[in-house]
Amino acid sequence: MIFLVFLVGLAVLAAGVFAADDPNIADTSTITSDPNDPNEATFAAGGLFALSLGELMDTEVISVTRTKGQNVFTSPAAIYVITQEDIRRSGLRSIPEVLRLAPGVQVSRIRADQWAISIRGFNSRFSDKLLVQIDGRTIYNTVFSGVLWEVQDYPLADIERIEIIRGSGTSLWGGNAVNGIINIITKCAKD
Known part of the structure; x- marks a missing residue:
């Protein structure tokens, strides 16, 4: 299980590094959700790449x-x-x-x-x-x-x-x- 978490973290890190140089990726800094709904995540600048590994594992x-x-x-x-x-x-x-x-x-x-x-x-x-x-x-x-x-x-x-x-x-x-x-x-x- 620890190895799986390590691989997921490594993949997210690698994707973030390669995505930072790609001008074709849309700007996700304006993506927000309803602040009154606790089941929706609010994305800060960077989108999914800004989420921690724990937050990514809570994907619904x-x-x-x-x-x-x-x-x-x-x-x-x-x-x-x-x-x-x-x-x-x-x-x-x-x-x-x-x-x-x-x-x-x-x-x-x-x-x-x-x-x-x-x-x-x-x-x-x-x-x-x-x-x-x-x-x-x-x-x-x-x-x-x-x-x-x-x-x-x-x-x-x-x-x-x-x-x-x-x-x-x-x-x-x-x-x-x-x-x-x-x-x-x-x-x-x-x-």
Whole structure:
């Protein structure tokens, strides 16, 4: 655990050193939050690079935990978030291909346009033990008892992030969340 904290601290320090010389990084000195809300952090000049290691470890994930906010490190399940920047840098062209970036997610191509995606190894074309949502609404097809991935043709540029929970979430999310949850969050219409 100490080694992990050391690596995270080293990565943050290195990112801060390299980012200081990059003129393309936006000025984050004007980012503030509601001072009356104790759950929101206030960013001083320097943004995330100005936070201490302890403050970085208190990062909260909102939508996949179904609470106002929950610390990633104290969450009872393994959470992984694929950001829009990760998607853009990967050069991939479909949601199933992007899901290959997440650890513990098995993505198999059955045919040219058919995919089998699962978590925890129970892979089949129509996996009914994986809850898949887009903006919090399930895309589970009750006729086929699974998700038709070839029908989900969202442009990757419209996806803000993909949140993945590996592990059971049936007590919070229902019967389809036995092996995990994938929540695809799209950008706002104004963006």
